[in-house]
Amino acid sequence: MKKIAVLTSGGDSPGMNAAIRAVVRKGIHDGLDVYGVYHGYSGLMEGKIEKLELGSVGDIIHRGGTMLYTSRSEKFKTEEGQEEAIKQLQKHGIEGLVVIGGDGSYQGAAKLSEKGIPCIGLPGTIDNDINGTDYTIGFDTAINTVVDAIDKIRDTATSHDRTFIIEVMGRLAGDIALWTGVAGGAETILIPEREYDIDDIMTKLNKGMERGKKHSIIVLAEGVCPATELAEKLMDSFQLETRISVLGYIQRGGSPTCFDRVLASRLGARAVELLIAGKRGRAVGITNQQLVDSGFEEILKNKDRVVDGLYELSQQLSI
Numbered sequence: 001m002k003k004i005a006v007l008t009s010g011g012d013s014p015g016m017n018a019a020i021r022a023v024v025r026k027g028i029h030d031g032l033d034v035y036g037v038y039h040g041y042s043g044l045m046e047g048k049i050e051k052l053e054l055g056s057v058g059d060i061i062h063r064g065g066t067m068l069y070t071s072r073s074e075k076f077k078t079e080e081g082q083e084e085a086i087k088q089l090q091k092h093g094i095e096g097l098v099v100i101g102g103d104g105s106y107q108g109a110a111k112l113s114e115k116g117i118p119c120i121g122l123p124g125t126i127d128n129d130i131n132g133t134d135y136t137i138g139f140d141t142a143i144n145t146v147v148d149a150i151d152k153i154r155d156t157a158t159s160h161d162r163t164f165i166i167e168v169m170g171r172l173a174g175d176i177a178l179w180t181g182v183a184g185g186a187e188t189i190l191i192p193e194r195e196y197d198i199d200d201i202m203t204k205l206n207k208g209m210e211r212g213k214k215h216s217i218i219v220l221a222e223g224v225c226p227a228t229e230l231a232e233k234l235m236d237s238f239q240l241e242t243r244i245s246v247l248g249y250i251q252r253g254g255s256p257t258c259f260d261r262v263l264a265s266r267l268g269a270r271a272v273e274l275l276i277a278g279k280r281g282r283a284v285g286i287t288n289q290q291l292v293d294s295g296f297e298e299i300l301k302n303k304d305r306v307v308d309g310l311y312e313l314s315q316q317l318s319i
């Protein structure tokens, strides 16, 4: 293998730049030519491909976002789109591709691998919703951003004796809500993987109020329902007035934490090693502090990824 390429796809996440840097530098270190594909799969189909040098990835390790830009592309989900992408790779003589993205991006990489392009996936998403790794690149930064926000909201919630609903990202996965709810001392955490009962929420809030507690924090993953909907339910059923804070895209930006930078560097370098070793159709991850790799098929199976016992613990600690 002489020429490889790297792209970022799906929602950006802090640490993607550190991963790109690792792929480029490790690739060049090991004697490869490394190309960058701009704007994810859309750019791949359009041939937005440029050779990257050591200096191309200088001064980016600490930056959020992705220097290669990203996209979501419906066209790439079609056979026609994938064929166009393959033609572009062949035109540039690229023999292997590193895809940094989430589960959707992995599905695209799996298709390319099936069609003969060796692909290796790197888990780049704030959602932490990828099997085959305990942590995705960007999750640590995102949860620290959220915890900082929760702490700030707590100050005003306490001062005004208010109940706040804080809506965080996670369409299908509750990791951000669960981790930050535990870290932020939330009274209630609602995640898509677990059903909730509005009466239980109110019973818990009431218990707190009986003890003299006048403020509460509810952390809600966006995949459960919009914060406005929960606020209306609490008002209609219990005449409980709440305040809402939807954290939104602030969760995707910012300088990556040390953890995310090191994770991205390790995973990026391992992806290059796998391509050189002739592996394809696999993604890199970290489990129990060890770098691992698994096939896309295994990774893309639906699994309950909620950390063993963390949801139950959150309930025990927030009585």
Ligand SMILES: Nc1ncnc2c1ncn2[C@@H]1O[C@H](COP(=O)(O)OP(=O)(O)OP(=O)(O)O)[C@@H](O)[C@H]1O
Pocket (backbone or CB within 6 Å): 009, 010, 011, 012, 041, 071, 072, 073, 074, 075, 076, 077, 078, 101, 102, 103, 104, 105, 106, 107, 108, 109, 111, 124, 125, 126, 127
């Ligand atoms: N089944 C599929 N076949 C081919 N390509 C796919 C498939 N699913 C997704 N993709 C491609 O991957 C892109 C990114 O997927 P998606 O929007 O689900 O984000 P993601 O990678 O899961 O990241 P995140 O969830 O963090 O935003 C899609 O826009 C599409 O181009």
Ligand SMILES: O=P(O)(O)OC[C@H]1O[C@](O)(CO)[C@@H](O)[C@@H]1O
Pocket (backbone or CB within 6 Å): 010, 011, 012, 125, 126, 127, 169, 170, 171, 222, 252
């Ligand atoms: O508006 P976009 O870019 O589709 O992103 C929104 C989604 O992306 C994610 O943040 C993951 O990056 C989801 O949690 C969220 O619902």
Ligand SMILES: [Mg+2]
Pocket (backbone or CB within 6 Å): 010, 102, 103, 104, 125, 127
């Ligand atoms: Mg996803």
